[in-house]
Amino acid sequence: MGDYLDGEKLNEVALADQFQVSRTPLREALQGLRATGLVELIPNRGAFVRRPSMTRLVEMFEMMGQLEAWCVSLATRRITGAQRIYLRQAARDCEAALAEGRHDAYYAANNRLHRTIYEASGNEFLAEETQRLLERLHPFRRRQLDVTGRLQQSMREHSAILDAMDLGDADRAAELMRGHINTLGDTYYQYINLVEDRRSSGT
Amino acid sequence: MGDYLDGEKLNEVALADQFQVSRTPLREALQGLRATGLVELIPNRGAFVRRPSMTRLVEMFEMMGQLEAWCVSLATRRITGAQRIYLRQAARDCEAALAEGRHDAYYAANNRLHRTIYEASGNEFLAEETQRLLERLHPFRRRQLDVTGRLQQSMREHSAILDAMDLGDADRAAELMRGHINTLGDTYYQYINLVEDRRSSGT
DNA sequence: ATTTTTATTTTTGTACACAATTCGTATCCG
DNA sequence: CGGATACGAATTGTGTACAAAAATAAAAAT
Numbered sequence: 001m002g003d004y005l006d007g008e009k010l011n012e013v014a015l016a017d018q019f020q021v022s023r024t025p026l027r028e029a030l031q032g033l034r035a036t037g038l039v040e041l042i043p044n045r046g047a048f049v050r051r052p053s054m055t056r057l058v059e060m061f062e063m064m065g066q067l068e069a070w071c072v073s074l075a076t077r078r079i080t081g082a083q084r085i086y087l088r089q090a091a092r093d094c095e096a097a098l099a100e101g102r103h104d105a106y107y108a109a110n111n112r113l114h115r116t117i118y119e120a121s122g123n124e125f126l127a128e129e130t131q132r133l134l135e136r137l138h139p140f141r142r143r144q145l146d147v148t149g150r151l152q153q154s155m156r157e158h159s160a161i162l163d164a165m166d167l168g169d170a171d172r173a174a175e176l177m178r179g180h181i182n183t184l185g186d187t188y189y190q191y192i193n194l195v196e197d198r199r200s201s202g203t
Numbered sequence: 204m205g206d207y208l209d210g211e212k213l214n215e216v217a218l219a220d221q222f223q224v225s226r227t228p229l230r231e232a233l234q235g236l237r238a239t240g241l242v243e244l245i246p247n248r249g250a251f252v253r254r255p256s257m258t259r260l261v262e263m264f265e266m267m268g269q270l271e272a273w274c275v276s277l278a279t280r281r282i283t284g285a286q287r288i289y290l291r292q293a294a295r296d297c298e299a300a301l302a303e304g305r306h307d308a309y310y311a312a313n314n315r316l317h318r319t320i321y322e323a324s325g326n327e328f329l330a331e332e333t334q335r336l337l338e339r340l341h342p343f344r345r346r347q348l349d350v351t352g353r354l355q356q357s358m359r360e361h362s363a364i365l366d367a368m369d370l371g372d373a374d375r376a377a378e379l380m381r382g383h384i385n386t387l388g389d390t391y392y393q394y395i396n397l398v399e400d401r402r403s404s405g406t
Numbered sequence: 407a408t409t410t411t412t413a414t415t416t417t418t419g420t421a422c423a424c425a426a427t428t429c430g431t432a433t434c435c436g
Numbered sequence: 437c438g439g440a441t442a443c444g445a446a447t448t449g450t451g452t453a454c455a456a457a458a459a460t461a462a463a464a465a466t
Contacts, residue, residue: 012418022451024227027419031231035238044418044457059328066273125262215448225421226448247427247448 010039010047036136052140060137065181067130068114069174072161075120076170083120084166087113091158098151106151113158154180213242213250239339255343263340268384270333271317272377275364278323279373286323287369290316294361301354309354316361357383 004010016026030047033039040048052060079087093109114134118127157180164173207213219229233250236242243251255263282290296312317337321330360383367376 013416023418024450024452028231028234028449031234032237034235046418046458056328059326062326063329063332070269123262123265125259126266129266214446216446227420227422230449231419249428249448 004049004051006049006051006053008049010049012046038139057137057140060133061181061184064130064133064137065178067126067133068117068181069178071118071121071123071126071130072165072177073170073174074122074126075117076165076168076173078122079120079165083116087116087120087162087165090116091155091162094155094158098155110154153183157183207252207254209252209254209256211252213252215249241342260343263336264384264387267333267336267340268381270329270336271320271384272381274321274324274326274329274333275368275380276373276377277325277329278320279368279371279376281325282323282368286319290319290323290365290368293319294358294365297358297361301358313357356386360386 010030012023012026012030016023019026030039030041033047034041037052038050040050042048075083090109090113094106094113097103097105097109115127115131118130121127157176161173161176161180164170164176213233215226215229215233219226222229233242233244236250237244240255241253243253245251278286293312293316297309297316300306300308300312318330318334321333324330360379364376364379364383367373367379
């Protein structure tokens with residue numbers, strides 16, 4: 001599980017058997033997965049896995065950077081005092097989690113920070129869509145974030161973004177955020193390359 | 204049909220009866236509608252219609268404008284010669300359709316023009332997501348586009364955008380596109396106001 | 407030998423039945 | 437009278453059976 005090939009056909013009975021459910025709820029789940037873009041459903045033909053290519057992941061991260069940049073740009077102008085405090089707290093939580101080596105706690109705090117920025121944008125729809133894309137990208141992030149140097153650099157970027165927001169410099173905050181997401185993306189690509197290599201070697 | 208209230212509960216058997224199908228395919232269809240945001244599915248509770256509020260539509264159009272602006276900005280730099288010709292042709296098709304009063308043909312040509320810009324962005328993922336948002340917004344566009352003055356203004360905006368693209372002025376093209384989408388949005392809001400008034404008067 | 411047609415098997419699509427959960431109502435208790 | 441509780445009805449969740457379509461294999465024709 002986890003390493004499906006790109007155009008691979010998914011057999012309903014086999015999957016239902018694997019997950020110990022009948023075909024009815026499984027088919028509904030497939031409809032849900034279609035929305036996330038992970039599978040493609042062709043009428044009377046079945047479900048096919050859609051593993052994003054390297055270039056598509058680059059595109060997705062490019063868009064993620066753009067959306068986050070837009071969020072932070074709007075948030076710089078619209079953020080409330082309470083949200084500002086909450087952001088700094090999340091940043092401190094990130095540092096504390098990293099110092100204690102609690103990587104899952106870091107992940108949670110980091111998520112809290114980004115999500116708060118989405119919400120502070122004042123555009124709820126934008127916030128939801130950005131969150132949705134983040135979740136779509138989620139399956140492609142792995143251990144590589146645990147490289148401590150990268151995490152510390154990431155936190156410095158957080159601080160710089162929050163500083164720019166405090167100064168009311170929306171453009172600078174947006175530009176910093178774009179860079180932040182792009183470097184994130186870069187580390188993901190390494191993982192993808194690994195996966196594609198493994199696949200082409202026929203494992 | 205067509206005028207569901209916002210939080211309205213959808214009964215599966217009633218809907219299945221209405222569409223002359225059994226509950227099984229209906230539930231799968233609901234899962235699909237969930238992706239579009241038109242219905243919300245709560246486990247063990249059922250499906251509820253999610254008619255976007257006025258403010259949410261404003262948000263959606265704001266995002267649409269931003270995405271289209273980004274598309275056109277990228278497209279200005281990456282567009283191919285063939286796409287440039289195709290764009291101008293679509294613009295001419297718009298004019299011809301309007302002159303002949305063929306509003307559905309205008310709609311098709313207009314769609315072709317915008318879609319070509321999405322594709323010319325060179326970011327396939329961005330293109331698909333923008334198209335998806337356009338389709339989500341689609342149920343909320345109605346006759347008001349048929350006001351001839353608006354359509355002619357819209358075509359002038361098209362020309363200006365294509366001109367800016369030809370000049371390689373990405374920022375200007377983006378700004379013009381943002382304005383183009385926003386005025387579109389404005390006319391939609393009128394329709395929404397109508398709907399909400401009608402609803403509150405209890406029809 | 408290649409292509410077309412036909413038959414068989416597999417797989418998807420849908421209806422239906424029953425289980426599990428929630429909702430509405432009435433009853434009981436404080 | 438207000439609120440908790442218990443019962444019955446309605447609704448959602450899931451397994452299974454069968455129909456429809458596609459994929460595969462076999463046979464026939466060119």
